Amino acid sequence: MTSKSKKYATIALLFAVAFGLGFADFRGAYHWASGNPSSGEARGVFSRSVIVERKTRRELFAQFSPTSEFVMIGDSITARGHWNEFLPQFSLANRGIDGDTTQDVLGRMDGIVSVRPRVAFVMLGINDLSYGVGVDQVFSNYSQIVETLISNGTTPIIQSTVACSIAMCGGRNDDVGALNLKLQRYADERGVMFINLNERLATVEEGLRQDLTDDGLHLNGAGYARWIDLIEPVLNDLVATNR
Numbered sequence: 001m002t003s004k005s006k007k008y009a010t011i012a013l014l015f016a017v018a019f020g021l022g023f024a025d026f027r028g029a030y031h032w033a034s035g036n037p038s039s040g041e042a043r044g045v046f047s048r049s050v051i052v053e054r055k056t057r058r059e060l061f062a063q064f065s066p067t068s069e070f071v072m073i074g075d076s077i078t079a080r081g082h083w084n085e086f087l088p089q090f091s092l093a094n095r096g097i098d099g100d101t102t103q104d105v106l107g108r109m110d111g112i113v114s115v116r117p118r119v120a121f122v123m124l125g126i127n128d129l130s131y132g133v134g135v136d137q138v139f140s141n142y143s144q145i146v147e148t149l150i151s152n153g154t155t156p157i158i159q160s161t162v163a164c165s166i167a168m169c170g171g172r173n174d175d176v177g178a179l180n181l182k183l184q185r186y187a188d189e190r191g192v193m194f195i196n197l198n199e200r201l202a203t204v205e206e207g208l209r210q211d212l213t214d215d216g217l218h219l220n221g222a223g224y225a226r227w228i229d230l231i232e233p234v235l236n237d238l239v240a241t242n243r
Contacts, residue, residue, distance in 0.1 A: 054097055057079070061095060065111070069119070073105060073123070075124055076097075081096070100127060106141055109145070119155045129172055150190075157193045163177075164217045165206060165207045168215075
């Protein structure tokens with residue numbers, strides 16, 4: 001077995017265990033929403049356990065700030081990634097929280113910049129859109145996150161908002177596409193790197209590919225392996241240029 005095959009096997013095993021313990025039971029924790037609240041908590045769509053978990057993670061991020069060269073910022077899709085196991089050769093902090101919107105992240109930037117990251121990988125937006133927040137508002141919040149990172153000396157890398165499956169979201173992916181177009185144009189204007197995750201994770205026909213998800217929204221082990229394929233070369237280049 002090659003080293004790459006071993007890595008993917010490890011990722012698959014980690015997620016098999018996580019799903020077996022019930023950590024990825026999306027449908028039991030959330031209810032797909034409509035309307036226009038600022039967050040899932042305001043909408044009342046989270047289960048009690050998710051509310052407690054979100055509060056705990058925010059408190060942990062505020063309390064503990066180990067210096068990390070890189071930070072992953074996002075919602076549950078980021079939060080459920082075992083980044084230090086996936087990429088043990090890098091100093092990575094996971095600052096993802098289940099259910100977070102762009103507005104939620106704006107409200108906890110102190111707990112992100114406190115780890116003094118050199119580079120931040122941002123991936124957000126699907127929760128906002130699922131709650132009915134307009135694309136323009138999501139983009140405005142997202143750009144404020146990026147500008148906050150820049151003002152604190154952190155280089156942001158914008159990753160496309162990952163599409164969800166057509167079966168789950170229907171036309172919601174039209175909004176995902178519109179948001180990603182705005183993000184890519186903004187990245188070009190600001191001289192910020194943009195990584196198109198959907199290039200490897202989604203198709204026009206399916207949205208998020210069926211073989212890369214178990215619930216239509218979150219990634220399984222194979223999905224995270226494809227994400228890593230896209231960002232590991234970037235991380236290697238960033239480390240090399242900093243020597």
